[in-house]
Amino acid sequence: LHPRTQAAKESIFPKMSALARELGAVNLGQGFPTNPPPPFLLEAVGRALGRYDQYAPPAGLPPLREALAEEFGVVTEAVVVTSGATEALYVLLQSLVGPGEEVVVLEPFFDVYLPDAFLAGGEARLVRLHLTPEGFRLDLAALERALTPRTRVLLLNAPMNPTGLVFREEELRAVAELARRHGLFLISDEVYDELYFGERPRRLREFAPERTFTVGSAGKRLEATGYRVGWIVGPPEFMPTLAGMRQWTSFSAPTPLQAGVAEALRVARGEGYYEALRQSYKRRRDLLAEGLKALGLRVFLPEGTYFLMAELPGLDAFWLVREARVALIPAAAFYLQDPPKDLFRFAFCKTEEELSLALDRLSRVV
Numbered sequence: 001l002h003p004r005t006q007a008a009k010e011s012i013f014p015k016m017s018a019l020a021r022e023l024g025a026v027n028l029g030q031g032f033p034t035n036p037p038p039p040f041l042l043e044a045v046g047r048a049l050g051r052y053d054q055y056a057p058p059a060g061l062p063p064l065r066e067a068l069a070e071e072f073g074v075v076t077e078a079v080v081v082t083s084g085a086t087e088a089l090y091v092l093l094q095s096l097v098g099p100g101e102e103v104v105v106l107e108p109f110f111d112v113y114l115p116d117a118f119l120a121g122g123e124a125r126l127v128r129l130h131l132t133p134e135g136f137r138l139d140l141a142a143l144e145r146a147l148t149p150r151t152r153v154l155l156l157n158a159p160m161n162p163t164g165l166v167f168r169e170e171e172l173r174a175v176a177e178l179a180r181r182h183g184l185f186l187i188s189d190e191v192y193d194e195l196y197f198g199e200r201p202r203r204l205r206e207f208a209p210e211r212t213f214t215v216g217s218a219g220k221r222l223e224a225t226g227y228r229v230g231w232i233v234g235p236p237e238f239m240p241t242l243a244g245m246r247q248w249t250s251f252s253a254p255t256p257l258q259a260g261v262a263e264a265l266r267v268a269r270g271e272g273y274y275e276a277l278r279q280s281y282k283r284r285r286d287l288l289a290e291g292l293k294a295l296g297l298r299v300f301l302p303e304g305t306y307f308l309m310a311e312l313p314g315l316d317a318f319w320l321v322r323e324a325r326v327a328l329i330p331a332a333a334f335y336l337q338d339p340p341k342d343l344f345r346f347a348f349c350k351t352e353e354e355l356s357l358a359l360d361r362l363s364r365v366v
């Protein structure tokens with residue numbers, strides 16, 4: 001096999017889920033919801049089966065592109081549908097980065113960014129967030145220092161997995177300005193765009209629409225991570241090329257799921273679905289955070305996503321899944337080296353019963 005297959009190393013997320021299943025552990029590891037998707041999505045997909053069963057155009061099924069274009073306030077040509085945000089990121093890095101070129105990535109990072117940069121022949125340059133008692137903070141000066149003449153892309157993720165960080169308007173403005181000054185593209189992974197707990201965050205593309213590619217996910221928004229429907233919204237002149245590139249990965253995303261998602265995105269917006277989702281996640285975030293604090297643990301409260309980071313001093317993720325029967329993701333999964341000690345990511349896209357059970361099990365070992 002070619003040496004590039006070293007990228008085939010198994011991701012920790014499915015590995016932890018398999019262990020959790022095998023050991024009967026509560027799975028607060030991999031981020032997928034326990035609750036089923038909303039009925040309006042299931043019904044829309046049901047109606048699509050038998051009607052939308054053949055290939056969709058590689059750029060996406062027209063009603064889905066139109067629904068997204070309307071929502072983002074862009075022309076339909078600015079939208080390309082992908083098989084999940086994962087394919088969107090792969091296609092973007094293949095299209096924007098070449099051998100010897102660099103992508104600046106914030107650390108802690110979602111695991112897919114590094115292999116994607118590597119498979120494009122490029123390299124990720126990491127900029128570590130500061131971990132302060134108040135939480136994770138972006139150091140804009142460090143971001144600028146990380147740029148070299150070989151930098152092509154700055155990749156941001158907000159609301160951010162695993163930290164739950166949401167960037168301030170001044171930070172987004174500064175990043176956009178930096179990209180403009182250095183002639184860089186911006187990739188903004190916004191798969192958790194509807195999952196925030198304070199004010200609605202601004203989008204990076206608002207500050208640099210001419211160079212920003214926004215990545216989104218129906219799986220995250222509609223609680224159906226198995227549907228593999230994602231999208232890229234970007235400058236219209238580049239989008240036919242991105243659609244062309246994705247012909248060679250999955251060609252098109254599953255047609256009936258695109259049709260169902262197109263309908264469901266409109267219903268979700270009209271029926272206040274996202275507000276209800278945020279409220280339900282805020283309740284679960286607080287239940288978990290309060291429970292961990294009551295055990296004397298240090299918690300970094302997220303401003304978005306369905307992840308929370310907290311410290312469990314002296315404990316190991318593989319010991320925890322076996323002995324405490326709680327699956328968590330160790331911070332090491334999000335760092336290339338020297339992860340902060342004792343830090344774990346908890347996914348709270350689970351039921352309140354699962355969260356309470358996990359707290360109960362943890363109370364016996366901390």
Ligand code: GLN
Nearest residue numbers: 013014029030031032161
């Ligand atoms: N996004 C999910 C997480 O962070 C997992 C994604 C995956 O397993 N590929 O847990």
